[in-house]
Structure formats: C-alpha cells, structure tokens
Amino acid sequence: MSALRVQALDTAVLRSVDLQVEAGELVFLSGPSGAGKSLLLRAIADLDPSAGQIWCGDVGRSSIPAPVWRRRVGLLPSESGWWDEQVGGHFPARVHDRLGLSELLARLGFRAAVLDWEVRRLSTGERQRLALARLLVNRPEVLLLDEATANLDPDNRGRVEAVIADYRAEQAAAVLWVSHDREQRLRMKGRRLTIRDGRLEPEPGAGTGLGLHP
Amino acid sequence: MSLISLGSLDLALAAGLVLLLSALSWRHRLGVERRMLIAAARSTVQLVLLGLVLKVLFETTHPAPILLLALVMLSVAGWEVLARQQRRYRGLWGYGIGVLSMFLSSFSVTVLALTLMIRVEPWYQPQYLIPLLGMLLGNTMNGIAIALDGLTRQAHDARDRIEAQLMLGATWGEAIADIRRDALRSGLIPVVNAMATAGLVSLPGMMTGQILAGSPPMEAAKYQLLIMFLIAAGTGFGSVAALWIGSRRLFDERSRLRLDRLASGRR
Numbered sequence: 480m481s482a483l484r485v486q487a488l489d490t491a492v493l494r495s496v497d498l499q500v501e502a503g504e505l506v507f508l509s510g511p512s513g514a515g516k517s518l519l520l521r522a523i524a525d526l527d528p529s530a531g532q533i534w535c536g537d538v539g540r541s542s543i544p545a546p547v548w549r550r551r552v553g554l555l556p557s558e559s560g561w562w563d564e565q566v567g568g569h570f571p572a573r574v575h576d577r578l579g580l581s582e583l584l585a586r587l588g589f590r591a592a593v594l595d596w597e598v599r600r601l602s603t604g605e606r607q608r609l610a611l612a613r614l615l616v617n618r619p620e621v622l623l624l625d626e627a628t629a630n631l632d633p634d635n636r637g638r639v640e641a642v643i644a645d646y647r648a649e650q651a652a653a654v655l656w657v658s659h660d661r662e663q664r665l666r667m668k669g670r671r672l673t674i675r676d677g678r679l680e681p682e683p684g685a686g687t688g689l690g691l692h693p
Numbered sequence: 694m695s696l697i698s699l700g701s702l703d704l705a706l707a708a709g710l711v712l713l714l715s716a717l718s719w720r721h722r723l724g725v726e727r728r729m730l731i732a733a734a735r736s737t738v739q740l741v742l743l744g745l746v747l748k749v750l751f752e753t754t755h756p757a758p759i760l761l762l763a764l765v766m767l768s769v770a771g772w773e774v775l776a777r778q779q780r781r782y783r784g785l786w787g788y789g790i791g792v793l794s795m796f797l798s799s800f801s802v803t804v805l806a807l808t809l810m811i812r813v814e815p816w817y818q819p820q821y822l823i824p825l826l827g828m829l830l831g832n833t834m835n836g837i838a839i840a841l842d843g844l845t846r847q848a849h850d851a852r853d854r855i856e857a858q859l860m861l862g863a864t865w866g867e868a869i870a871d872i873r874r875d876a877l878r879s880g881l882i883p884v885v886n887a888m889a890t891a892g893l894v895s896l897p898g899m900m901t902g903q904i905l906a907g908s909p910p911m912e913a914a915k916y917q918l919l920i921m922f923l924i925a926a927g928t929g930f931g932s933v934a935a936l937w938i939g940s941r942r943l944f945d946e947r948s949r950l951r952l953d954r955l956a957s958g959r960r
Contacts, residue, residue: 528949546862550862554860556856556860558853560857562855617862
C-alpha cells in the first residue's frame with residue numbers, strides 16, 4: 480500500500496523531523512516523557528498545526544481534506560475518547576459485518592455482544608483494545624500507535640500485538656509505534672528510533688540506522 | 694380606566710423591600726447583598742436615564758439619534774454576553790460573535806415586525822422601535838449567552854470525545870454536532886418555558902405593564918403574543934447564528950480542534 484514520508488516537520492517540540500516508514504514496515508519510537516513523541520504522532524495525523532511536508536504514498540497531507548487524511552493515517556491515542564453511551568455507537572453502522580468486525584473483536588478477546596455494552600463500564604484495557612478495533616475497521620494505510628498496549632495484561636498484550644502484526648502484513652500498512660516497553664520493541668522486530676535532544680536517532684543497540692541512510 | 698401615576702413614595706416603598714432583603718442577606722451572611730444593591734442602583738440609574746432619553750427622542754422623528762440609541766443598546770448587550778462567558782474567544786471574536794448574531798436576529802426581527810406586523814410609519818418611530826428592540830435584545834442576549842457558554846465550556850471539557858471523532862475521519866461539523874445541539878437546547882429552554890407557562894403561571898411582564906397602564910386585556914394579550922413569537926424567533930435564530938459562528942471558530946481550516954482560541958477559564 481503506502482509508505483509514510485515525513486519531511487522537515489516542525490512540531491511544538493521537535494524541529495525539522497525527517498522520517499520514512501515503508502509500506503508494511505514497523506518502526507518503534509521511544510524517548511523520555513515530554514520528548515514530543517505523542518505530539519509528533521498528532522502532527523502526522525494533522526490534529527495540531529505543524530509546518531513541513533507529509534506524504535501517505537504519493538498523496539500530500541495538504542492536498543486532501545483533513546478528514547480524508549485522518550482516515551488514511553489513523554492515530555490510536557494513548558487515551559481514547561468515547562462519544563456514545565454504547566460501544567456499538569462508535570463503529571460505523573454499515574461496516575458491522577461486511578469487514579469482519581466480529582472476527583476482529585474475537586481476536587481482541589471480545590464477543591460480538593460487546594457492541595451493546597455501555598462505555599462507562601469498560602475497564603481501561605478494554606477501552607484500549609476497542610479503540611484499536613474501531614480504528615482498524617477504517618482500514619487506515621498508516622497506523623500511528625501511541626502506547627497501544629500500556630494498560631494490558633500479558634494475554635491481551637499478546638492479542639493486540641498479533642492483531643497489529645497481521646494487519647500490517649495483510650494490508651502492507653506502515654506502522655509507527657510509540658512504546659515504552661523495551662521488551663516489546665525487541666520482540667516485535669521493528670526498526671527502532673529514539674528521540675534525543677529533539678532529534679530522531681536509531682535506538683542504541685538497535686543495530687539498524689534510519690533505514691534510508693544506513 | 695386610566696393610568697395611575699406613581700409617586701416617589703410608592704417607588705421608595707418598593708425599593709425598601711430590596712433594602713430589607715439586602716439587610717437580611719448581610720445579617721445572615723448569604724453573600725448576595727452587595728450584588729443585589731449594585732444591580733438595583735444600576736437599574737435605577739439606567740431606567741431613569743432611559744426615561745429621560747426616550748422623552749426627548751419621542752419628540753423627534755429624526756432617525757440619527759434613534760439609531761444611535763439602538764447601537765448603544767446593541768453594544769452593551771454584546772458586553773453583557775461576553776461577561777457571561779466562562780471561556781471567551783480570544784481577540785475580537787469574543788465580542789464579535791455575540792454582537793453579530795444579536796444584530797442579525799434582533800434587528801432584523803424588529804424591523805420585520807415594525808414594517809410588516811405593527812406597520813408603523815415611519816418604521817423607526819422611537820415609541821415602537823426602542824421598546825420592541827429592548828425586549829428582543831434582552832431576550833436574545835440571554836439565549837445567546839447561555840448557548841455560547843454551553844458550547845465553549847462543553848467543547849473544552851469534551852476535547853477527548855471531539856478529537857476521537859476527528860481521528861476517525863469525522864468532519865468538524867460531525868464532531869461538534871452533539872455539543873452544538875445541547876447548547877442550542879439550553880439557550881432556548883427559557884424562551885420555550887416562558888411560552889409554555891405564559892398565562893397559566895405567570896403573566897408576562899409586558900402584558901402586565903399594559904394592563905396596569907389601562908389597556909383592554911384582549912389587546913394586551915395580542916401584543917404579548919406577538920412579542921413572544923418575535924422573542925422566540927429572535928432568540929432561536931440568534932442562538933443558531935452564534936453557535937454556528939462559534940463552533941466554526943473552534944476548528945481551523947484543517948478541521949483541527951483549536952481550544953487555544955479560547956482564553957483560559959475565569960473564576
């Protein structure tokens with residue numbers, strides 16, 4: 480599908496970020512809190528004003544309406560917002576069965592009845608997994624994940640990791656994943672970057688460089 | 694029936710009740726005496742001034758001073774809307790949204806009523822224009838202030854909810870729709886309630902005034918109905934306009950939620 484290309488992006492914290500994530504590639508991003516990881520993801524999803532160029536495949540960010548861009552470049556925030564009382568209200572009605580939603584929910588450890596549950600009774604971990612489900616039914620070409628497994632027990636973390644790995648393989652999606660979990664970064668065998676002094680660098684001991692410029 | 698003129702002693706007696714209430718509040722530390730007294734003093738000065746101004750205005754039919762008074766009323770209403778916002782829009786928008794939407798609704802509805810319904814000749818005759826505009830401005834001001842405050846306050850509190858929808862590809866209009874609907878409802882509740890209970894629970898102020906001034910009750914009722922419909926329409930259109938401009942301003946051209954366009958909360 481499409482690669483994610485970021486060129487000379489200025490966010491509130493980071494200056495002149497260059498980054499490329501190929502179609503089907505997994506890139507981990509780590510760094511101290513406050514280093515600007517989440518803000519970088521928000522800027523790529525065009526949720527905060529930022530200067531610079533971003534492409535999804537050969538489509539530039541500014542050349543298409545922002546809602547269309549955000550469907551293609553999907554962001555999973557570390558804390559998800561819920562606007563309907565029931566879980567099902569957060570999934571577009573027409574995709575319910577056609578795109579295998581119940582299979583996706585099952586893989587994340589839910590029965591289809593979860594759609595009738597009330598959001599306020601969900602645990603943090605359940606919210607996190609359901610937020611991933613509602614993002615994936617949009618079929619984004621690029622996944623931006625912010626601490627996607629931070630509140631999960633090992634079983635559910637494994638489920639989420641498997642779902643993301645399969646989605647990446649099947650859809651050839653570019654995945655940029657902010658993760659504090661060093662073992663996860665090593666286990667999932669992606670390219671690893673870290674933020675140091677406001678710059679993206681290969682994580683020490685990561686072995687690979689920025690990919691484009693080894 | 695004829696008009697019974699009020700003497701200063703009659704007014705002083707009524708004012709005495711307010712003083713009594715303030716004393717009670719002061720004695721029991723209820724904390725409203727200061728505000729109550731200031732508001733009572735303000736209304737005394739303002740209404741006496743208005744009475745004097747109207748007395749002069751009613752003798753002229755020159756449009757310039759009448760228009761000037763109308764503009765003064767509008768700009769004061771604009772400040773009042775602004776003062777009631779917990780989270781104001783930064784810059785001119787804070788004042789502009791309220792004034793513009795009040796101008797659109799109150800002025801147009803007033804002119805419509807004067808030319809099409811009451812058919813005053815000329816339409817800017819102050820005896821009709823000023824009271825009518827005052828009624829409309831006063832009510833639209835309340836509706837718009839409540840609606841705008843609801844919009845900005847809720848948008849601020851529901852940032853996660855709004856942005857979650859944006860992240861999944863919603864347009865700004867879809868993402869704010871719930872909150873906008875809610876804000877409109879709270880802005881219109883006072884007017885709807887006033888219409889629903891008019892005549893059963895409360896005698897509306899204007900009808901009371903007309904009856905006290907000696908008008909036949911049926912005439913007073915008809916005028917009250919006219920005014921009430923105008924107020925409902927004016928408040929409704931004004932709140933819709935304010936919410937539309939206000940919610941548009943909460944997002945930029947890339948459908949990003951821009952809470953930085955609101956000043957931080959007061960109080």
